[in-house]
Amino acid sequence: xxxxxxxxxxxxxxxxxxxxxxxxxxxxxxxxxxxxxxxxxxxxxxxxxxxxxxxxxxxxxxxxxxxxxxxxxxxxxxxxxxxxxxxxxxxxxxxxxxxxxxxxxxxxxxxxxxxxxxxxxxxxxxxxxxxxxxxxxxxxxxxxxxxxxxxxxxxxxxxxxxxxxxxxxxxxxxxxxxxxxxxxxxxxxxxxxxxxxxxxxxxxxxxxxxxxxxxxxxxxxxxxxxxxxxxxxxxxxxxxxxxxxxxxxxxxxxxxxxxxxxxxxxxxxxxxxxxxxxxxxxxxxxxxxxxxxxxxxxxxxxxxxxxxxxxxxxxxx
Ligand code: FAQ
Numbered sequence: 001x002x003x004x005x006x007x008x009x010x011x012x013x014x015x016x017x018x019x020x021x022x023x024x025x026x027x028x029x030x031x032x033x034x035x036x037x038x039x040x041x042x043x044x045x046x047x048x049x050x051x052x053x054x055x056x057x058x059x060x061x062x063x064x065x066x067x068x069x070x071x072x073x074x075x076x077x078x079x080x081x082x083x084x085x086x087x088x089x090x091x092x093x094x095x096x097x098x099x100x101x102x103x104x105x106x107x108x109x110x111x112x113x114x115x116x117x118x119x120x121x122x123x124x125x126x127x128x129x130x131x132x133x134x135x136x137x138x139x140x141x142x143x144x145x146x147x148x149x150x151x152x153x154x155x156x157x158x159x160x161x162x163x164x165x166x167x168x169x170x171x172x173x174x175x176x177x178x179x180x181x182x183x184x185x186x187x188x189x190x191x192x193x194x195x196x197x198x199x200x201x202x203x204x205x206x207x208x209x210x211x212x213x214x215x216x217x218x219x220x221x222x223x224x225x226x227x228x229x230x231x232x233x234x235x236x237x238x239x240x241x242x243x244x245x246x247x248x249x250x251x252x253x254x255x256x257x258x259x260x261x262x263x264x265x266x267x268x269x270x271x272x273x274x275x276x277x278x279x280x281x282x283x284x285x286x287x288x289x290x291x292x293x294x295x296x297x298x299x300x301x302x303x304x305x306x307x308x309x310x311x312x313x314x315x316x317x
Pocket of ligand 1: 036037040041042044045048049075106107108109110124128129132135196197198199200204205206207208211221271
């Protein structure tokens with residue numbers, strides 16, 4: 001299709017709030033923005049398994065252990081749907097792995113913090129999955145069809161994750177003084193990093209304006225962050241915990257909670273690969289990829305064998 005015609009058809013799809021599909025013409029920038037964002041999202045789901053897998057063997061009860069195992073497994077599934085969505089844009093899964101392993105593609109800043117106590121499983125479910133859902137609900141309406149559809153199942157599963165996290169926090173907050181202190185300590189460490197998950201302020205965000213125009217993003221970084229703060233502060237109060245922000249104040253006029261300044265130096269250092277456990281996360285991922293090479297080879301050989309068998313059966317019949 002001639003580009004002008006392609007551009008017109010693309011603009012009409014966006015204007016009508018319909019979905020762009022893999023077969024449709026799309027601007028190069030739209031394609032590369034989606035590859036960047038979906039890949040970063042997929043990598044986050046997979047790297048995000050590490051901090052929680054760290055606690056599976058030390059879960060306090062069999063029930064908590066089964067729930068946590070199911071959650072970590074869900075994250076692997078989310079990575080798979082998202083890698084499949086990225087592949088529809090013309091990049092292979094192997095290329096995506098290579099870009100992650102060599103540090104040329106990112107994953108969410110939040111997974112560069114260590115999980116120091118069992119309470120961190122509660123804080124991650126409640127705060128990190130809570131922030132992820134706030135972002136992903138709007139992504140169910142993103143303009144690229146395969147990405148939007150992948151988000152539907154992911155959002156359902158993330159809701160379960162957030163609830164299991166809040167349930168852990170509730171148990172700890174209603175427990176002994178020591179348990180309550182663990183819950184407060186986890187909130188102290190995860191609160192600010194979870195606010196950073198939404199990305200830089202709108203004025204500092206190079207991609208927001210174009211991504212909003214293409215309807216890849218439906219809501220800006222700051223708007224989502226504010227919605228999240230307004231939802232989460234009362235939940236912390238219900239638990240009897242304190243948000244670690246001396247400037248936190250409810251604005252009666254706007255009906256919003258106002259927060260103090262976010263430490264953007266910490267955010268950018270983390271995003272650039274100098275987070276608390278950035279090197280360990282990538283080293284572990286590369287090790288798992290290398291050790292899984294024989295599984296991928298065996299699966300590929302098996303699929304090739306099945307294909308040649310069905311072809312020779314077709315010829316024989
Ligand atoms: N971390 O111009 P913007 C989860 C980068 S899923 C690292 O605002 P954009 C589930 C950004 O890439 C969590 N980098 O960019 C789970 C850009 O860099 P570049 C992941 C960040 O794309 C739970 C630069 O800063 N979710 O947690 C971050 O328009 C529990 C400028 O930023 C998604 O990925 C960050 N936080 O907006 C799993 C959702 N923020 O490429 C396991 C999809 C910004 O120019 C356990 N992604 N950057 O070098 C998005 O919605 C968007 O990509 C944003 C950023 C909102 C993250």
